[in-house]
Amino acid sequence: MLPIPKPRAMAGIAACFTVLLLAGCASKPTIHVDSDRNVDFSRYHTYGWQTQPDVPVPLMRQRLMDGIDARLQAKGWRRVTNGEVVVVAHVATQQQQTLTTMYDGGPYAGWGWRTPGFGTATTYVDTYETGTLVVDLFDAASKRAIWRGTARAVMPENPDKGNALLEQSLDGMFADFPPGTAAKSK
Template sequence: MKQFALAAVMATMLVACASTPTVHTDSDPSAQFASYHTYTWLAKPEGTSPLVQQRIVDGIDAQLRAKGWTQAADGDVSLAAHVATSQKQSLDTFYSGGAWGGWGWRGGMGMGSATTTVRTYDVGTLVVDMFDSKTKQAVWRGTASGTVPSSPEKVNASVQAGIDKMFASFPPGSAPAK
């Protein structure tokens, strides 16, 4: 039983480490980000709690303000943000017992047991798209995905971590934040 408890603690620790948002960004290499100074919201995120939606908008606004951009009614860039969630499952199998002494060692086959648990969890993805308002062409995309925590405090921290990581090297060609 102690082995099972230790294995469960180790698995929980690994899952906690894996919950850091995975972030990817892409941009149009021909886009002239130096000429962009203003933005407008084309579509704000939907599909999650209104409080989380507002935190996403506030987080993106803060990142863009920090880069010198301002929000305007007819901005140089139009933003669209979307949130999606999906359920995933993982199978965790833990082995215990005397199976290590079997298969020919000391003439016998050891008996052990295996316990498999199914863990269902939600994965959330935030997608932020930017379009040149004049040409209507996509110029930048950022995505952040991660396991959705169970507490509101952890959700807020995860959302903020994803936004921070997404905009760390924004605009394209700038040095990453340290």
């Protein structure tokens, strides 16, 4: 028979589980892509930036622009001052919290169990930051939105992991760009 962990050990296990869960979230962004189905993307060959992305870290701003440039240029598009398509990108961040409550006491003590009448409860608060990257493409002549890619993830504190997350997000957004490419190649 396996030994039953003490309530304090259970609290540590739950805290570790929460940290691992959040770390797992940080490694994979949630990506969504949408486009105007009436637009023929094969007619576009040039693009330009409306303004530099609103990103608080200058190195990350440059990596974001370089990453988008590389993906559009890999599709045969050329960056010019007044392109046929205008690129707009920004990042929004928000703090999130998770609460984990541990119950202490009684034969069923531990995570998620509560014994009526005695014992104590301890709640742990884990604060983390989520970020959403939004990349919009507009037809320069009509000023209409033609494509949008978004990626949302838990923001890592380590810059190397942040760079990897940015690359993974852009790869996911531009995987089937321009729209209709995946259907034509199948």
